[in-house]
Amino acid sequence: MTDRLGRADLHIHSLASDGVDGIPAILDHVERATTLDVIAITDHERIDAAVAARTMARELGHRAEVIVGEEVSTLGGHLLALFIEERIRPLRSLRMTIAEIHEQGGLAIPAHPLVPYPLCAQGFVLRRLITDPDPRVRPDAIEAFNPTMLGRPWHGRVVRFAAAHGLPTVGNSDSHEAGAVGIGWTTFPGRTAADLRAAIVAGRTHHHGSFHGAGGQFSTFGRQLRKYSQDVRAVVGGRVRGDGTSRDLGYPGGRHRPPRFEEAWQAERTEAGPGADNPDR
Numbered sequence: 001m002t003d004r005l006g007r008a009d010l011h012i013h014s015l016a017s018d019g020v021d022g023i024p025a026i027l028d029h030v031e032r033a034t035t036l037d038v039i040a041i042t043d044h045e046r047i048d049a050a051v052a053a054r055t056m057a058r059e060l061g062h063r064a065e066v067i068v069g070e071e072v073s074t075l076g077g078h079l080l081a082l083f084i085e086e087r088i089r090p091l092r093s094l095r096m097t098i099a100e101i102h103e104q105g106g107l108a109i110p111a112h113p114l115v116p117y118p119l120c121a122q123g124f125v126l127r128r129l130i131t132d133p134d135p136r137v138r139p140d141a142i143e144a145f146n147p148t149m150l151g152r153p154w155h156g157r158v159v160r161f162a163a164a165h166g167l168p169t170v171g172n173s174d175s176h177e178a179g180a181v182g183i184g185w186t187t188f189p190g191r192t193a194a195d196l197r198a199a200i201v202a203g204r205t206h207h208h209g210s211f212h213g214a215g216g217q218f219s220t221f222g223r224q225l226r227k228y229s230q231d232v233r234a235v236v237g238g239r240v241r242g243d244g245t246s247r248d249l250g251y252p253g254g255r256h257r258p259p260r261f262e263e264a265w266q267a268e269r270t271e272a273g274p275g276a277d278n279p280d281r
Contacts (some may be wrong), residue, residue: 005187005206008038008196010069011080011111011143011172012181015250016049017071020223021178022250023053030064034182037191040069040082045090052251052261059265065193071111072097077121078111080143080172083197094125095137107140107200109170112150114158120150123161130165141200145171145207147184152211159207168200171207176220184209 013019014026023041030036041050047070054066069082076094084106088097098108110121129137144158145151151158151174162169173184187206188199199205231247238245238257246257253261 005189006037006191006195007035007182008040008170008186008188009034009036009173009175009182009184010038010040010067010082010109010170010186011042011071011146011174011184012039013043013071013174013176014041014049014053015227015248016046016254017043018224019043019176019250020220020227022248022254023049023056024251025178026181027053027057027060027062027064027066029178029181031062033179034064036064036182036185038065038067038193038196039181040067040080042069042071042080042082044071045073045087046070047084047087048259048261049249049251049254052254052265055261055265056251067193067196072101073119074121076125077113078119079121080109080111082107082109083193094121095129095132098129098139099134099136102136107197109141109143110139111143111172112146112148112174113142114161115150115154117150126161127165130167139167141168141170141205143172143207144169145184145209146174147180147209147211148174149212149217155211166203168203168205169207170200170205171209173209177223180220183212 015022030039041053043049047068050068057066067082070088072079072081072088073090074094074097079097081088081101084104101108113121114123142162144162170186171184173180175181185208188196234247244257245255248255251261252265253259
């Protein structure tokens with residue numbers, strides 16, 4: 001087989017935050033319909049679904065490795081935290097948040113940057129961090145390709161900004177439904193998550209992708225609205241019944257409060273017996 005560069009999508013949302021598909025559907029799509037070697041689940045302000053996805057992918061013997069990530073809301077814009085093991089607290093300065101990610105040994109990458117919108121890190125803030133004498137507060141790369149309505153008009157500007165400041169670039173899908181995973185991607189030498197990390201640090205990544213067509217995200221918005229309505233009913237219903245359930249977080253055991261993924265996952269595998277490798281069963 002001819003060698004090729006590895007492919008990664010490092011910005012994926014699940015039911016645990018504002019995505020509309022659960023972890024089984026995301027993993028199944030990655031395995032069947034993409035050539036991705038590495039993915040990162042990056043729900044807003046939480047990592048439980050990402051940890052579940054990593055375990056499930058390993059147990060199922062899937063091709064793609066799962067990185068535990070989080071999209072953190074900072075006072076300076078959204079920030080991808082990758083290769084972390086503990087949740088990063090939101091609503092602090094971009095500088096402080098990057099430092100905490102690095103304290104965990106993770107990588108910090110501004111998401112959909114430069115767009116004149118509060119959710120996006122601005123150029124003057126990033127320039128201060130890039131030139132800061134403290135290496136702990138510098139971003140490790142920048143999301144140069146994001147196919148959403150936030151990313152498309154500013155793509156060229158972000159690419160030029162990265163080149164001017166020597167920042168490695170990554171491309172991601174920022175997907176909120178399973179079928180969109182992989183429409184933005186990063187290439188890197190190697191195939192593993194460890195290879196990807198080394199490539200980001202060394203500045204040997206490249207961004208790629210296809211932008212959403214006009215109106216292409218409206219169906220996702222409709223699914224999100226239905227999800228939020230279902231979530232409210234599930235939360236209220238669980239409280240009324242007092243049965244320890246709540247909204248679906250998108251992984252086995254994710255309806256329980258507190259969630260108990262490992263117990264539910266092991267029980268399902270035991271009950272299903274050998275060869276039970278279909279994540280959507």
